[in-house]
Amino acid sequence: MGVKAYFMINMKGGGNGHADALADLEAMPEVEFVAPVSGQYDFMVKVDAPTGVVQVANKILEKEWVKHLDVLKIEPHIPKPFLEEVCSIPSGESINWCAQCGMCSASCPNVAQMDYSPRKIIALIRAGKREQVLTSNTMSVCASCYLCTARCPEEVKITELMHALECLAVRHGLRGGRTPTTIMHRAFTESIKKNGRVHEVGLMFRFYLRTNPFAALRLSTVGLKLFSHGRMPLRARKIKGIEQIKAIIDKAQALGGA
Amino acid sequence: MKYYSYFPGCSLEATAVAYGLSTKAISGPLEMELIELEDWNCCGSTPYSSTEDLEAICIAARNLALAEKTGLDLVTPCSSCYCTLSRANSQLREYPELRDKVREILAAAGLEYKGQVRVRHLAEVLFNDIGLEFIKSKVVNPLSGLKVAPYYGCQLVRPTGFDDPENPQSLDLLIATLGAEATPFPLKSRCCGGSLIIPEMDLALGLIHQLLESATTNGAQCVATVCPLCQTNLDAYQGIVNSKFKTRYDLPVLFFTQLLGLALGIAPKELGFDKNIISAERVLAPFTTAARSVRET
Numbered sequence: 001m002g003v004k005a006y007f008m009i010n011m012k013g014g015g016n017g018h019a020d021a022l023a024d025l026e027a028m029p030e031v032e033f034v035a036p037v038s039g040q041y042d043f044m045v046k047v048d049a050p051t052g053v054v055q056v057a058n059k060i061l062e063k064e065w066v067k068h069l070d071v072l073k074i075e076p077h078i079p080k081p082f083l084e085e086v087c088s089i090p091s092g093e094s095i096n097w098c099a100q101c102g103m104c105s106a107s108c109p110n111v112a113q114m115d116y117s118p119r120k121i122i123a124l125i126r127a128g129k130r131e132q133v134l135t136s137n138t139m140s141v142c143a144s145c146y147l148c149t150a151r152c153p154e155e156v157k158i159t160e161l162m163h164a165l166e167c168l169a170v171r172h173g174l175r176g177g178r179t180p181t182t183i184m185h186r187a188f189t190e191s192i193k194k195n196g197r198v199h200e201v202g203l204m205f206r207f208y209l210r211t212n213p214f215a216a217l218r219l220s221t222v223g224l225k226l227f228s229h230g231r232m233p234l235r236a237r238k239i240k241g242i243e244q245i246k247a248i249i250d251k252a253q254a255l256g257g258a
Numbered sequence: 259m260k261y262y263s264y265f266p267g268c269s270l271e272a273t274a275v276a277y278g279l280s281t282k283a284i285s286g287p288l289e290m291e292l293i294e295l296e297d298w299n300c301c302g303s304t305p306y307s308s309t310e311d312l313e314a315i316c317i318a319a320r321n322l323a324l325a326e327k328t329g330l331d332l333v334t335p336c337s338s339c340y341c342t343l344s345r346a347n348s349q350l351r352e353y354p355e356l357r358d359k360v361r362e363i364l365a366a367a368g369l370e371y372k373g374q375v376r377v378r379h380l381a382e383v384l385f386n387d388i389g390l391e392f393i394k395s396k397v398v399n400p401l402s403g404l405k406v407a408p409y410y411g412c413q414l415v416r417p418t419g420f421d422d423p424e425n426p427q428s429l430d431l432l433i434a435t436l437g438a439e440a441t442p443f444p445l446k447s448r449c450c451g452g453s454l455i456i457p458e459m460d461l462a463l464g465l466i467h468q469l470l471e472s473a474t475t476n477g478a479q480c481v482a483t484v485c486p487l488c489q490t491n492l493d494a495y496q497g498i499v500n501s502k503f504k505t506r507y508d509l510p511v512l513f514f515t516q517l518l519g520l521a522l523g524i525a526p527k528e529l530g531f532d533k534n535i536i537s538a539e540r541v542l543a544p545f546t547t548a549a550r551s552v553r554e555t
């Protein structure tokens with residue numbers, strides 16, 4: 001096995017023939033995984049490129065329906081098996097106890113909106129389906145309500161698992177900057193890195209600017225109400241120990257992992 | 259007098275300013291001294307632990323390191339801060355390798371955390387340390403006849419909470435102590451969507467709708483919450499819920515500390531009622547006049 005690469009692909013003709021294109025990609029021996037994506041591109045593809053990434057990219061570019069291809073990322077070495085990777089994260093090891101009873105999925109208030117239920121996510125991790133898990137929306141619609149965790153008869157830390165998987169998706173570059181929840185998280189952490197505190201107005205402003213400024217219109221009444229009730233100070237507060245925050249983040253990045 | 263290190267959290271300086279005001283206002287009469295943690299930083303909350311967990315734990319641990327120097331328990335009124343700071347504690351306790359890494363990282367910032375701080379939620383402190391008996395003895399303006407839906411939300415009672423994770427009773431009892439009536443509220447520990455209200459608004463609106471429906475059909479005149487996110491979601495987004503679901507909810511959503519303050523005879527304006535978007539004036543009218551006269555005599 002050689003290098004792995006991720007491609008982002010655009011179709012000609014405004015996305016007609018989506019299903020055929022999907023089947024076409026899936027039929028390629030080099031292709032390990034295809035995910036239809038929304039936003040700027042039509043598909044994300046993971047390929048195994050034993051003789052070189054360019055060869056595989058050219059092979060895809062030859063297809064008459066392909067308009068454009070970008071290389072998202074090249075992975076030089078074979079990553080740890082997915083199950084091992086998940087289990088090496090604090091709390092991740094708890095999935096070993098899962099009996100697949102489905103209590104977590106039955107308890108989850110947001111399961112209807114998830115690509116895969118919490119139980120299914122664990123099954124997919126065990127089956128080594130890294131891309132399928134890490135590109136799914138499951139973590140993005142988890143509200144961290146801990147109901148699954150409270151009810152799991154085997155003490156699997158499912159909510160923690162959701163957070164850990166989202167971290168992995170970010171670390172592996174699989175969030176591609178278009179998932180609203182991930183964008184909100186990023187704006188949130190940036191606020192802390194800059195000021196040591198979260199400034200709620202700034203957070204919302206940055207979120208809507210990066211996603212859909214028009215959606216903000218729907219919210220302007222909420223914003224105005226909060227503002228007129230003295231609940232949205234416009235000035236961000238900065239802590240005195242911001243240098244400590246910077247030192248913490250630098251050191252954590254140097255050490256890596258969790 | 260009981261002494262605590264106090265962690266307000268970011269929301270209490272913005273969307274939940276009424277929570278901060280009312281917490282401060284009740285602390286005197288209930289003989290609690292809440293000493294604000296000097297130069298605290300954001301706990302990091304779910305967004306940080308879903309982005310880079312090692313950084314997230316260290317960011318939370320900075321607060322714990324600062325609090326440890328005071329030797330006091332760290333009390334926060336915010337359920338998310340409570341959950342996040344407690345989580346940092348339990349992860350550090352459970353994973354020695356993580357603990358070593360975090361020690362090294364904090365040292366780079368000139369900090370040290372030995373793992374000694376107890377993280378507590380304000381509701382738990384009132385229930386366990388101050389006690390319902392004592393609170394009852396301080397009630398001068400009983401909220402007789404007021405029907406209140408006790409809303410616990412998630413992170414006060416899960417994963418580590420002090421009360422039952424699905425059928426908690428402490429807030430019900432506290433409401434009764436104030437002379438009010440805690441209504442049945444089957445969704446009392448269900449999720450409001452939390453911070454998903456920003457990136458996944460429609461999903462969160464659905465959850466908020468269910469909560470408002472459950473509270474209303476059980477006869478509540480207002481909701482009492484223990485969490486800044488719950489309050490903002492149910493109060494500030496109630497209008498959007500009404501337009502999305504063609505409903506006509508007009509249900510005030512109060513911090514439990516606001517109701518507590520009112521029962522203790524504290525003037526409404528010190529309790530931040532003017533910050534509530536769904537006005538509580540009408541349902542609280544009998545008690546706000548009483549509060550004024552109690553104060554004047």
Ligand code: SF4
Nearest residue numbers: 098099101102104152
């Ligand atoms: S409730 Fe626990 S044991 Fe059951 S499927 Fe979910 S994680 Fe597995």
Ligand code: SF4
Nearest residue numbers: 108142143145146148
């Ligand atoms: S914590 Fe997340 S996955 Fe678990 S029940 Fe709640 S929303 Fe669902």
